[in-house]
Amino acid sequence: MGRDNGKMIRTKDLTFWQKLYLPEVFKGLSLTLSQMFKPKFTYMYPEERFQPPSSFRGRPILVEENGVERCVACGLCSRVCPALAIEVQASETELEKERYPVRFEINMVRCIFCGFCEEVCPEEAIIMSKEYELVFSSQEEAIFGKERLLTPAEQVRERLEFLRNSR
Amino acid sequence: MDILIASTKIAVVLAAMLTSVVFLVLVERRMSAFIQNRIGPNRVGPYGLLQSVADVVKLLMKEDIVPAKANKPLHDLAPIISIAVAMTTFAVIPFGNAIELFGTTIKLQIADVNIGILYILAITSLGVYGLTLAGWSSNNKYSLLGGLRSSAQMISYELSMGLAIIGVILMAGTLRLDVIVEKQTEYLLGWLPAWNIFLQPVAFITFFIAAFAETNRLPFDLPEAEPELVGGFHTEYTGLKFGLFFLAEYMNMITASAIVVTLFLGGWHLPYADMLGLSGFALSILQVLTFCGKIVLVLLFFIAIRWTLPRFRYDQLMSLGWKVMLPLTLANALVTALILLAF
Numbered sequence: 273m274g275r276d277n278g279k280m281i282r283t284k285d286l287t288f289w290q291k292l293y294l295p296e297v298f299k300g301l302s303l304t305l306s307q308m309f310k311p312k313f314t315y316m317y318p319e320e321r322f323q324p325p326s327s328f329r330g331r332p333i334l335v336e337e338n339g340v341e342r343c344v345a346c347g348l349c350s351r352v353c354p355a356l357a358i359e360v361q362a363s364e365t366e367l368e369k370e371r372y373p374v375r376f377e378i379n380m381v382r383c384i385f386c387g388f389c390e391e392v393c394p395e396e397a398i399i400m401s402k403e404y405e406l407v408f409s410s411q412e413e414a415i416f417g418k419e420r421l422l423t424p425a426e427q428v429r430e431r432l433e434f435l436r437n438s439r
Numbered sequence: 440m441d442i443l444i445a446s447t448k449i450a451v452v453l454a455a456m457l458t459s460v461v462f463l464v465l466v467e468r469r470m471s472a473f474i475q476n477r478i479g480p481n482r483v484g485p486y487g488l489l490q491s492v493a494d495v496v497k498l499l500m501k502e503d504i505v506p507a508k509a510n511k512p513l514h515d516l517a518p519i520i521s522i523a524v525a526m527t528t529f530a531v532i533p534f535g536n537a538i539e540l541f542g543t544t545i546k547l548q549i550a551d552v553n554i555g556i557l558y559i560l561a562i563t564s565l566g567v568y569g570l571t572l573a574g575w576s577s578n579n580k581y582s583l584l585g586g587l588r589s590s591a592q593m594i595s596y597e598l599s600m601g602l603a604i605i606g607v608i609l610m611a612g613t614l615r616l617d618v619i620v621e622k623q624t625e626y627l628l629g630w631l632p633a634w635n636i637f638l639q640p641v642a643f644i645t646f647f648i649a650a651f652a653e654t655n656r657l658p659f660d661l662p663e664a665e666p667e668l669v670g671g672f673h674t675e676y677t678g679l680k681f682g683l684f685f686l687a688e689y690m691n692m693i694t695a696s697a698i699v700v701t702l703f704l705g706g707w708h709l710p711y712a713d714m715l716g717l718s719g720f721a722l723s724i725l726q727v728l729t730f731c732g733k734i735v736l737v738l739l740f741f742i743a744i745r746w747t748l749p750r751f752r753y754d755q756l757m758s759l760g761w762k763v764m765l766p767l768t769l770a771n772a773l774v775t776a777l778i779l780l781a782f
Contacts, residue, residue: 304743
């Protein structure tokens with residue numbers, strides 16, 4: 273339906289039964305009532321949780337292998353982070369030319385879960401986990417240090433495999 | 440003794456209505472959830488049965504806010520009018536046949552008025568004062584628009600409501616609701632119950648549509664159309680006063696269903712119930728349960744319609760009321776009168 277010089281023009285005319293309106297009401301009713309018995313989409317949240325696929329970008333974590341982090345403190349993740357959420361402080365290890373992060377902090381209030389840090393990391397040291405339940409009661413609590421970021425590689429195997437297959 | 444019986448009936452009916460409102464709200468929320476492939480509230484109590492109780496407690500604890508330049512007395516009066524009207528309308532509806540108890544015959548009807556239908560029409564038109572005053576006294580443009588819309592809508596649809604009932608009144612020859620129900624307990628052609636829905640289908644449809652408009656239910660909920668008017672007439676109401684409007688809306692729904700059942704669906708009449716060979720008392724109880732069951736079915740239909748149809752535009756509402764419903768009901772009354780005159 274459109275207007276032309278103040279005159280109404282119907283591009284599609286209703287049939288007699290549609291103008292009667294009542295049959296259409298019952299058509300609508302049969303649709304909604306048939307929907308009533310279809311399976312529901314709701315998760316019963318605290319008891320039943322969403323199990324994300326491997327492609328899910330949850331909270332970023334640091335991969336821990338044989339008790340030490342893979343991270344070499346190159347600082348690329350910190351540079352690429354659009355939200356400036358990552359802070360890395362590097363130091364040298366006993367080995368020659370090897371560095372490690374003394375301090376590695378991600379501010380989870382700032383993090384936007386873009387996954388750039390994971391993409392840029394040359395060591396596959398920082399990756400996105402499946403964890404999505406992030407609740408804090410203070411700003412300080414939202415800053416994750418190394419001790420909360422480090423996760424054994426076995427726990428994030430699925431994501432590591434996904435990254436290798438998709439690269 | 441009479442006062443005792445009457446007050447018992449009032450207490451029972453009011454308690455039944457208030458409790459059914461509590462569950463009606465839950466049923467509406469669960470049913471809408473199912474229609475939208477959701478689950479709906481199921482946390483408070485078993486199957487979420489106590490959800491409405493929690494909501495009422497929440498409303499009770501809310502602050503009562505009155506806008507700065509509102510007309511305070513009218514602002515307080517409006518929800519009272521709404522709830523009073525919603526509570527009194529049910530008084531004349533017979534919810535069962537006369538019952539024999541302890542040697543006395545008790546009519547299952549609070550007020551046995553000989554102008555029952557007239558009473559219902561009069562009281563329901565008072566209900567519009569509640570909404571209009573709420574809109575007027577709030578000192579808010581959206582409330583005022585909602586109040587204006589409600590008055591215009593009520594007046595337009597009350598006309599066709601009354602004219603639809605005329606067909607039924609002509610058939611029964613009385614304004615007494617108990618007699619109208621009794622007339623419907625006969626059988627047509629020996630097997631079809633003589634409910635008015637079969638004898639007056641046009642009146643049934645028009646009355647039902649008008650009932651939607653009178654109770655402000657979707658597709659005719661223009662007085663409180665959320666997307667256009669914030670909350671319509673109850674925008675400036677909080678806490679218990681808002682709760683009263685809410686309660687009144689659902690009680691009106693129950694009453695409207697009861698009127699539809701009484702006038703068109705045979706009231707408490709259960710077809711072929713006398714073949715079961717029950718005693719008088721058991722039969723009466725069965726009839727009251729039948730009445731309740733019919734009301735529940737009509738209410739479910741009300742809810743299903745709400746979650747199926749979109750809201751009417753205001754001009755569509757008016758043209759439906761004046762150009763379609765009014766001529767249709769007038770013609771129906773005329774044809775009914777002519778047929779009755781001929782036979």
